[in-house]
Amino acid sequence: xxxxxxxxxxxxxxxxxxxxxxxFVIMSLTPGNPAILILGxxxxxxxxxxxxxxxxxxxxxxxxxxxxIGNMLHGDFGNSYLTGLPVFDDIFSRFPTTLKLSALAMxxxxxxxxxxxxxxxxxxxxxxxxxxxxxxxxxxxxxxxVLGLILMLVFSLNLHMFPATGVQSFASYVLPALTxxxxxxxxxxxxxxxxxxxxxxxxxxRTARSxxxxxxxxxxxxxxRNALLPVITVIGVDFGYLxxxxxxxxxxxSIPGIGTLLITAIRMKDTPVVMAAIxxxxxxxxxxxxxxxxxxxxxxxxxxxxxxxR
Amino acid sequence: xxxxTKKKWVQVLAVSLxxxxxxxxxxxxxxxxxxxTSKTRDDLVFATANEPNSLDPMAIANMSTxxxxxxIYDNLVEENSDGEYVPSLAKKVDISKDGLTYTFTLNKxxxxxxxxxxxxxxxVFSINRTIKKGWAFDMTAFIKSVKKVDDxxxxxxxxxxxxxxxxxxxxxxxxxxxKSYLQKNGDTSVERKPMGTxxxxxxxxxxxxNITLEANEDYFKGAxxxxxxxxxxxxDKDTGLVALQNGEIDxxxxxxxxxxxxxxxxxxxxxxxxxxxxxxxxxxxxxxKPLNNEKVRQAINYAxxxxxxxxxxxxxVGTAANSAIAPTCSGYxxxxxGYSFSTDKAKALLKEAGYKSINLxxxxxxxxxxxxxxxxxxxxxxxxxxxxxxxxxEAGAYSNDVYVNGNYDMTITSWFAMFPDAYSLLYSQFxxxxxxxTGNITHVRxxxxxxxxxxxxxxxxxxxxAAYNKVAQYLNDHAYVAPLVYExxxxxxxxxxxxxxxxxLGVYKVKNFSxx
Numbered sequence: 001x002x003x004x005x006x007x008x009x010x011x012x013x014x015x016x017x018x019x020x021x022x023x024f025v026i027m028s029l030t031p032g033n034p035a036i037l038i039l040g041x042x043x044x045x046x047x048x049x050x051x052x053x054x055x056x057x058x059x060x061x062x063x064x065x066x067x068x069i070g071n072m073l074h075g076d077f078g079n080s081y082l083t084g085l086p087v088f089d090d091i092f093s094r095f096p097t098t099l100k101l102s103a104l105a106m107x108x109x110x111x112x113x114x115x116x117x118x119x120x121x122x123x124x125x126x127x128x129x130x131x132x133x134x135x136x137x138x139x140x141x142x143x144x145x146v147l148g149l150i151l152m153l154v155f156s157l158n159l160h161m162f163p164a165t166g167v168q169s170f171a172s173y174v175l176p177a178l179t180x181x182x183x184x185x186x187x188x189x190x191x192x193x194x195x196x197x198x199x200x201x202x203x204x205x206r207t208a209r210s211x212x213x214x215x216x217x218x219x220x221x222x223x224x225r226n227a228l229l230p231v232i233t234v235i236g237v238d239f240g241y242l243x244x245x246x247x248x249x250x251x252x253x254s255i256p257g258i259g260t261l262l263i264t265a266i267r268m269k270d271t272p273v274v275m276a277a278i279x280x281x282x283x284x285x286x287x288x289x290x291x292x293x294x295x296x297x298x299x300x301x302x303x304x305x306x307x308x309x310r
Numbered sequence: 311x312x313x314x315t316k317k318k319w320v321q322v323l324a325v326s327l328x329x330x331x332x333x334x335x336x337x338x339x340x341x342x343x344x345x346x347t348s349k350t351r352d353d354l355v356f357a358t359a360n361e362p363n364s365l366d367p368m369a370i371a372n373m374s375t376x377x378x379x380x381x382i383y384d385n386l387v388e389e390n391s392d393g394e395y396v397p398s399l400a401k402k403v404d405i406s407k408d409g410l411t412y413t414f415t416l417n418k419x420x421x422x423x424x425x426x427x428x429x430x431x432x433x434v435f436s437i438n439r440t441i442k443k444g445w446a447f448d449m450t451a452f453i454k455s456v457k458k459v460d461d462x463x464x465x466x467x468x469x470x471x472x473x474x475x476x477x478x479x480x481x482x483x484x485x486x487x488x489k490s491y492l493q494k495n496g497d498t499s500v501e502r503k504p505m506g507t508x509x510x511x512x513x514x515x516x517x518x519x520n521i522t523l524e525a526n527e528d529y530f531k532g533a534x535x536x537x538x539x540x541x542x543x544x545x546d547k548d549t550g551l552v553a554l555q556n557g558e559i560d561x562x563x564x565x566x567x568x569x570x571x572x573x574x575x576x577x578x579x580x581x582x583x584x585x586x587x588x589x590x591x592x593x594x595x596x597x598x599k600p601l602n603n604e605k606v607r608q609a610i611n612y613a614x615x616x617x618x619x620x621x622x623x624x625x626x627v628g629t630a631a632n633s634a635i636a637p638t639c640s641g642y643x644x645x646x647x648g649y650s651f652s653t654d655k656a657k658a659l660l661k662e663a664g665y666k667s668i669n670l671x672x673x674x675x676x677x678x679x680x681x682x683x684x685x686x687x688x689x690x691x692x693x694x695x696x697x698x699x700x701x702x703x704e705a706g707a708y709s710n711d712v713y714v715n716g717n718y719d720m721t722i723t724s725w726f727a728m729f730p731d732a733y734s735l736l737y738s739q740f741x742x743x744x745x746x747x748t749g750n751i752t753h754v755r756x757x758x759x760x761x762x763x764x765x766x767x768x769x770x771x772x773x774x775x776a777a778y779n780k781v782a783q784y785l786n787d788h789a790y791v792a793p794l795v796y797e798x799x800x801x802x803x804x805x806x807x808x809x810x811x812x813x814x815l816g817v818y819k820v821k822n823f824s825x826x
Contacts, residue, residue, distance in 0.1 A: 031707040036714065036747075047444065082363050084498050090517050149548050157552050164552045165544060165559070166519065254544045254553075256361075256518025264361070267705050 001297065004307040008293070012286045017069070019282045020275060024065050027271045033057075034081045034269045055081070068275065078272035082265070087276045090261065095280055097167055098257035101249070102242040104173050105180035106235060113185040114231065117192025121227075122219060124197060132189055140186035144245065148179040148252040165254040176253040180245055184238040191234050195227035202226075225299055232299070236292030240285045350825050353538040354807075356818075357550055357562045361518050361543040364501040367482040368443040373726060374563060376482040376817040378541050381523055383485035383506035386414055386433065387476050388819075391811055393640075393730070395476040398531075399428065399486055399507065400464075409471030409768075416462040420530045422488045423511040430458040435489035437466070439497075446728070447748070448737045449478035452767075473770040477640075477729035482817070509534040509821035518543070535809075535824035551802075554579060560804040563816055567625035573802050583800040584812035585638045587735065588724040589631050592672075592687060592792040597753040598719055601670075605663035607789035611649035613656035613694045614687055616794055623682035624795065631793035633782040634736060638814035641732030641766065641778035648786055648793065656694040667695045670719045674700065675708040680722045683794070687722075713747040724797065725749070730814055732778045733767050740790065754790050 035051040052058055056067070071078060077087040120129040139147075155175060156164040163172045199205065200223055208222050247259035258277055265273035297304035362375040367383070370376065386400040397403065400414035420428040434456050441450040452472040457465050468475065478484060491505040504512050507530070510523035521541040527533045542559060544550045550562040551569050555576065565573060573581045592614065594601045601607060616630035632648035635641055660668075670691075672684050681702065688698040698720075703711065711717045727734035738749030742760045745753060762784060766777035785791060799816045809822040 030704075031710045033706075033710070033714075036709070084501060093517055149552075152549065152552050157555055160556070163558060164556055165549060166542065252546050252549055254542065254546070254549060256516070260361070260518060260545075268363075269706055 001304065001307055005290070005294065008290050012283070012290070015286055016279055016282050020069070020072075020279055021065065023275055023278050024068070024271070025061075027269065027274060028061060028064075030269070034271065068272075077276040080265075080273050081270045082268050082273070087272045090273070091258065091276050091280055094256055094258050094261055095284075097255060098243065098246050098250075098259060099284065101173060101177055101180060101246055101255065101257060102239060104177035105242050106184065106239060108177055108181040109184035109188055109238075110235065112181075113188025114192050114228075117189045117231075118196055118219065118224065118227075120189065120193040121196030121200065129193075133193070136186040136189040138186075139182040142182065144179055144182060145248050145252050147182055148176065148249060151175050151179055152253070167255055172253075172255075176249045176255060179252075180242055180249050183245075184234075184242065187234055187238065188231060192227060192231050195230050196223060199223045199227045228299060229296065232292055232295055236289050239288045243281050243285060352536060352825070353540065354536045354561070354820060354823060355540045355542060355559045356820060357544040357553065357559045358541050359543070359563060360545060362521065362541075365504045365512070365515075365521075366498075366501045367485045368440065368445055369501055370482070373816050376815075377820065378521060378523070379482050379485060379504070379506075380508070380817060381510040381539060381820050382504045382508045382512055383482075383487070384420075384508050385481075385484050385486060386479045389477070389480050389729075395480055398480075399433070403476070409770075410468045412466040412468070412475065413459075414464045414466070416464065417530055418462055420507050421528055422491065422505055422507050423526060424488070424491065424505060426488060426490060428486065428488070428507050429461045430464045431461075432489045433464045433486055434458050435492070436487045437484065439487065439492075440483050446478070446481075446483040448734065448744070449474070449481070449483065449728070470764075471768045471770075472733075473774055474729065474731040474733045474767065477731050477734075481729040483728065510539060529821075531821075534821040536820065539820050554802055554804070557804070560807055561810075561818075562802050564800055565802050567627045570625075570627065570800075578805050580803050580805045580807070580810065581800065582803075582810055582812035583798045584814050585629075585636060585796050586724070586799040586816070587636050587638050587727040587730050587814040588797070589634055589636050589735070589793045590628075590683070590722070590724045590795045590797055591631075591634065592794060593721050593723060593752055594789075594791065595716065595718055595720065595751070595753055596790060597716070600663070600665060600668055601719065603663050604788055605659045606665065606668070607792075608649070609656040609659035609663070609694060610691065610696065611786075611789050611792045612652045612659065613696070614649075614690050614792060614794065615651045617651070618690065619683055619686050620795055622686050623679065624797065628795040628797045631796050634739075634785050634791055634793045635732045635778060635782050636727070636735060636796055636814070639727055639730050639732045639735055641774055643775055643779050643782070646779060646782040646786060649789075653693050660694060660696075665695070667697065669697045669699070671699045671701055672720045672722065673708060673712055673718045674702050674722060675705055676702055683722055712751055716746060716751065716753060718751075721751075722794075726815070728815075732781075733763075736778075736781065736785075737763055737767070740785065752790055756788070756790075759784055759788075759790075 033048070035048045035055065035057065056064060068078065079085060080087050080090065116132045120132045123129055152164050152175060155161045162175050166172055205218060205223060208218050246257050247263055249255070250257045250259040258281065261273065262277045265277065297307055356377065358374040358377070360372045360374065362378065363369070363371050365375070365379060365382070367376065367379045370379070384399045386398060387395045387403060388398040390396050399416060399420060401417045402415040404413040405411070414433070416428070416430060416433065422428055437453070437456045440446055441453060452468045452470055452475060454467045454469040459465050486507065487500060488505045492500065502515060509526055509529045511526050513522040513524050515521045519542070523539045525534050525537045544553060544559065544562065547566045551565055553559045554562050555578070570581065573579050594607055594610070596602055620626060620628045620630065632644065633642070633646040672687070674680055674684055684700045688700060691698050712721055725735060725739055738744045740750060740752065740754055740759060741763050742750070742755040742757070744750040745755060759781065762777070762781045766774065766781055769777040799812065799814060801810060801812055801818065803810050806826045808824045808826055
């Protein structure tokens with residue numbers, strides 16, 4: 001098992017490096033000159049040329065790429081073209097905010113999504129089932145900035161329960177996290193419901209029932225554990241969506257996270273920030289997926305043995 | 311239902327309820343609402359349109375950031391509420407009869423926030439820095455030299471008279487900085503840690519979250535009433551409105567036009583509005599066929615229905631433009647004849663020019679308001695046989711095409727003046743020396759126009775209005791641009807905030823605000 005984890009960690013390094021190369025290529029190919037963006041349109045051609053030289057923008061592509069990777073390995077992610085400050089500092093201060101937001105969103109999604117999915121499955125075709133599947137469809141379809149604004153109007157403006165902007169307290173994370181969780185929550189409801197339905201039809205469930213197990217132990221112990229596998233996969237995959245989906249939410253709720261930093265950096269061709277931000281997100285996402293894979297091992301002994309076989 | 315399932319359901323419900331109560335418990339302490347103010351507040355939360363990219367006035371990319379620098383820095387002179395330029399760091403300004411020599415007598419004992427005294431050295435240093443940085447070239451072009459006479463006297467010599475010199479000196483580009491601070495900490499230090507003489511000292515900048523300033527109790531004009539100012543970036547206008555109504559922020563600029571009535575009806579909020587020092591215009595690349603034909607450009611001017619634009623794209627807010635000069639800029643006159651809407655005249659002109667149908671492209675930066683404007687223009691021009699395609703581009707690509715390479719037919723922008731003077735609006739856009747990325751993207755190289763612009767810059771008083779009248783009329787007659795709408799700039803604040811006035815540039819002096 002330990003060997004498996006080490007192998008996965010090794011692969012993660014390659015993934016992050018691969019992503020860094022792709023992003024570097026894309027940033028080099030898109031139009032827009034960082035020197036002009038920094039100096040502004042009224043700068044003279046001489047000033048622009050001087051800055052380009054200073055920033056090393058005239059070096060060949062691979063020289064620039066390997067320079068960057070070399071520095072990165074020393075922990076130097078370079079300075080932002082826009083602010084001149086070390087990139088690492090800015091990302092380090094904003095990344096936890098985005099992570100907290102994504103984690104809380106995932107928590108809400110699972111907290112509501114899984115139980116509702118289970119209940120829908122147990123009471124298939126009942127009123128509860130109908131309501132929850134309809135709401136799931138609604139949450140999956142509504143654009144998240146619309147949902148965000150609605151939640152803001154109802155819970156912040158009218159009911160004064162939560163603040164609308166910023167991240168001063170735990171309360172400020174609630175509305176944005178709820179908004180962010182909507183899509184995943186809907187997915188989890190439907191996913192849990194369908195896997196539970198399938199599992200409940202299995203022979204071993206019938207066996208358990210005939211052996212006299214209580215309905216509760218059947219659902220929670222026997223059925224849920226098997227149904228959870230695909231659900232946990234969804235959680236892992238959706239975490240990536242959540243990390244990326246924070247951009248709009250951060251904009252609507254004025255949250256200083258990685259999303260807004262990344263968008264501004266991409267627009268201004270602030271390559272060091274873009275590179276570092278995307279690599280951090282890639283790293284976070286890879287770690288979440290690794291965690292999900294490890295959790296599999298604990299839920300399903302068959303998978304654990306597969307890991308150990310390697 | 312089975313007893314066990316019912317029990318299970320109750321348990322799930324119980325767990326969810328408990329968790330929700332825990333959550334609400336957190337929120338009870340967290341959710342702050344500033345709507346009840348039993349004692350007078352001494353802080354202000356001011357929303358900016360974007361996260362500032364820098365606090366160095368010479369490096370700022372967004373107009374709203376200048377509100378922050380105006381709080382931290384002072385200038386030699388400043389504009390008062392009547393639009394006059396009154397002493398600030400300079401207690402006296404003597405201008406020679408020929409308008410070429412400005413002598414500034416500085417106030418003594420004015421301290422920078424680090425305790426050092428502001429003297430002539432700092433003034434000379436700051437002005438020379440502004441000249442070197444190049445951004446304010448249209449203002450610094452008039453300055454021949456600036457020299458220290460003694461510790462409290464500075465002499466500035468111009469190479470031509472310039473009526474807008476005081477206005478320029480009052481603009482953010484001429485903020486007075488500390489020579490010793492910059493020399494000790496490096497030129498870029500002021501981007502994140504500004505050092506000024508202003509009413510507010512810089513305290514902290516939490517990236518993406520807020521910039522905090524505190525009152526300078528030793529401010530030479532008297533400590534400001536509000537003791538702490540927090541600037542928060544809020545990009546979404548709907549969020550801005552909610553935050554205002556919630557009491558989370560005290561001031562927000564340029565709310566959605568559709569929300570103006572809501573704000574006016576809310577007794578907790580106050581709304582201020584004035585014309586912008588910018589003109590929403592359709593810019594035509596006069597080097598591209600058939601836009602190089604004056605009759606075609608005139609036809610386009612006639613074909614556009616400005617009222618449609620105001621109603622359709624701007625929610626009815628704004629006035630039709632008659633000239634390329636905004637009403638709040640000195641030099642503006644109502645007497646300049648613009649183009650009234652006439653499809654017939656447009657068609658006739660196109661026929662004279664020999665065109666039956668024309669295909670043109672409008673390139674736009676991602677900006678939803680101008681999208682609607684473009685669509686209306688597209689349908690207006692279709693009526694006269696001009697087929698317009700609208701292309702929306704990412705900012706870097708747009709800048710490359712339109713500004714750097716001049717590779718475009720038409721675009722829609724509002725060029726902002728840095729101080730309320732027709733010079734600041736027109737020079738960079740239409741003078742032949744500013745061809746290309748420095749501002750003249752219409753690519754107009756007209757000697758008469760350039761000479762007239764130069765002459766107007768030197769005029770003052772009634773002669774100035776006459777001179778700019780001539781320029782504006784010339785621009786209209788040759789249809790070098792199609793001015794569309796004079797838009798409004800607004801500020802919405804907590805109704806209890808005093809001392810607020812709408813500012814045409816959208817830049818505010820928070821040192822003048824106070825709480826009722």
